[in-house]
Amino acid sequence: MMAVNLGKLKLKNPVMVASGTFGYAEEFSGFMDLRKLGAVITKTITLKPRPGNPMPRTCETPAGMLNSIGLENPGIEDFLKKKSDYLKKLKVPIIVSIASEDSPDEFITLAKRLDKEYFVSAIELNISCPNIKKAGSKRKSEKLIAQDPKATYDLVKKVRKATKKTLITKLSPNVTDITKIAMAAENAGSDTLSLINTLGAMSIDILNKKPKLAAITGGLSGPAIRPVALRMVWEAYRKVKIPLIGLGGIIDTESAIEFFLAGASAVAVGTGNFINPKTSLEIIEGIKKYLSANKIRDIRKITGALNI
């Protein structure tokens, strides 16, 4: 009653943990039974190692937080050498999140490399991280791939040719019309969409008049963005046929169910993992209770079941 399919990817339940909020899973092993998760989405991996952004990298905001970690990661080769052993032993679908730094072609190289790895169930294209800047530039990239329908289409199309793995495209909320980007990714062959990544945001310390993040701006996450995320899932659901993964401020069963009703086929817990490491497992149990209390046999019945 809890199983869902995202393209070829079969999940025993529809609750995942979002990229960047769960490390490489091992960090959470002491707090929960990881095998119960629907899937794990790793911290984003780039071709070369990235040291990440200067401190401070996070700050608390009303009902949420800002981050500008800057995709700190060991690079694909060290990830496969040092971080993947644990993931291979986990009996849970592993989704590897990837991003490019200088050229979108890095996505293709990364996808080809991961295509050979049996433990990788799917690849998530992080074309929407607000915290990276182009090499040699002091400013952040002027435009994210996920802010341009044509760039999104071209990239997904190329990666599609490079791998047979299930492809998930992660969309940015920092756009005028998310449905255009969603349709571009669908037309280019993405199996699924994740929405949403963080909202561009900032916070200021009024005593020293400094931004609270060293990078000045960062990405807002947590319950503060949930209504925005929900609206975008709802808009995308009416325009595309591929399944959607809803995320943005999910911290309990009620917030997860909202996303299903708006059109999500699966959900991911992000910042909620920081507050309560077991959030995702509690949501799995909570969804089961919701379904049985409402005499719904299959989780798939509530996707897009909004009463209007």
Place this chain on the structure above:
Amino acid sequence: MQTKAKVIKNIEVAPKYYRIILFCPQIVKEALPGQFLEIKVTEKIEPFLRRPFSINRISGKHIEILYEIKGKGTRLLSRIRAGNYLDIIGPLGNGFSYQPKLSQGKIILVAGGMGVAPLFFLAGKIKEIKNQKSKIKNLVLIGAKTKKQVLCEQEFKKMGYEVRIATDDGSGGFKGTVTELLKKMLSDFGLRPSIIYACGPRPMLKALSVLSARRNINTQVSLEEHMACGIGACLGCVVKLKTQKSKGKIDFEYRRVCKDGPVFDAREVVW
């Protein structure tokens, strides 16, 4: 581990400084000096993140934490009454290293403000492993803004430590910073400690690490940092550590204060 801990006591010990006592036998079994707890100070959504606190003392099956009211999180914590439960995660991080060989010579603990909290737990452990016949008296230096904000002085003395105080306004002990006091004592008495353990604000630890590096004294520092997850997942609380010197330039790598620290060798930190 994550557990619900019963609040036994939560009292003001000095203006704006509180001591909370929590009943959590499972965490007591594992806790080591320098480790910390992540506490959810409210069941509501605000403030959103947990708050990290170092362990000040363990007594029986209880953990004691010293904290200062700094913002809305600690203000809410100060209002929680005995009998209530708090959701806590811990013990977290890597604490101080205090093998017997390090404890043979004189040990100096240097605390700045709330930095006294984890050093008190450490002082107790050092006393347990220290040779009872040793005549070397260990030293604690406590720095605070004023005399009223000096914490744990009597408790350190009861444990047999020599205690010296430094206050910014000179209302108690030496007038000046605790690092200046340390420098004076190292020079005046020709002290050669086998190790210095320190905790306090970043500028204090920086000054102290310069001082101890010059004199080649083994020094461990416990860093304070704002944290989001506290368990090494978000990479939000990193510190630059030196790696190798290449062409005169010091390379660094980011390490997580919560998981790889909060205690680091002072010589490795890029201040």
